Amino acid sequence: MEKIILGLLLLQARTIYELRKRINEGLNLMYSCSMGSIQAAIKKLLKGGCIVFDERIENGKVKKLYSITLEGKRQFDLWVKSSIDIGTAKNPELSKIYFMGFADKETRIKLIEKHIDDLKIVYSDLEKICSEGDVLSKDMQENEIFYFQLQTAIYGRDLMQFNIEWYKKLLKNIKEQIK
DSSP states (O other): OHHHHHHHHHHOOBOHHHHHHHIIIIITTTOOOOHHHHHHHHHHHHHTTSEEEEEEEETTEEEEEEEEOHHHHHHHHHHHTSOOOGGGOOOTTHHHHHTGGGSOHHHHHHHHHHHHHHHHHHHHHHHHHHHHHHHHHHHOTTOHHHHHHHHHHHHHHHHHHHHHHHHHHHHHHHHHHHO
16 A cells, blocks of 8 residues: 555545545555555554655644655655566455355355446446546657556556456356356
């Protein structure tokens, strides 16, 4: 979570609420975030000298606007230039499939049909982002940051499509076992 926050603060200074909103809008495939996890990461980054904040008053409320420091940029740079770890690409929900033989067949069908519907919603959202990104990328040919952000949306969309097809095949096999 710390590196995600540093990357977002490299783009612009943000409040905790703005960080959470941005993570939920485009990075939720990579990280699930709660306000508590963001606050814990912020605390750690402040202690490490990676970020600072300015207090501002907006509509009578004190808001902390966080920004990245030189140390934060250095830490982020070390992380972003390190090798990609294959061991972090895990899907804990797959353990439900592993143990699904303990559920009755009707329950399996309902659960997988619901999961396919949920995947289709995420796919649709990502497809919109990718379509909008394709249009924007024509205007932003030189923006390498945007290019790689768009690539993660494309990865997410393609991964959702793979998952939808995989679960449809599983569902078909389960239904054929019932007959």
